[in-house]
Amino acid sequence: MIRLICVGKCKEKALNQLIQEYVKRISGYSKIEIIETEELMAPQSNSAAQNQNVIEQESAQSLKKIKASDYVILLDLHGKTMSSEKFAAKINEIQTYHSSDITFVIGGSLGVSDDLRKRADFAWKLSENTFPHQLVRLLLAEQVYRAFKILRNEPYHK
16 A cells, blocks of 8 residues: 655646546556645744644644554655665565555645654655655656556656
């Protein structure tokens, strides 16, 4: 089972269609679900303490959706980068030696709490670039699909 826990809803119709296309493709290899948690308001005028409160609340919502047996991959700016091939190998290693249930967590725009960071089994930096959270969903879904194609030695456009 592949689970994507995401803070907030994907509001862009075109982006949602692309994400759903990859979900459909992934479902040929694994069960998959996307879980959306509530995105809290974090205006620019927030104090540091208010922002930390938002981070804690959003992270707590994500933590509630994680099962004890899940292998958790946190998408994190401070995580480790990997090529698509290394990511596919990581998926294979997790499903072989750790858990058949992999949960990816995309935190809110302010980041994630220390508790959520501690719960993660692996922190993955998708790119050196910064992307909107909704676009990260699409990129993640595409990379998961690509990983399954790589693991099965199936062709995928380059």
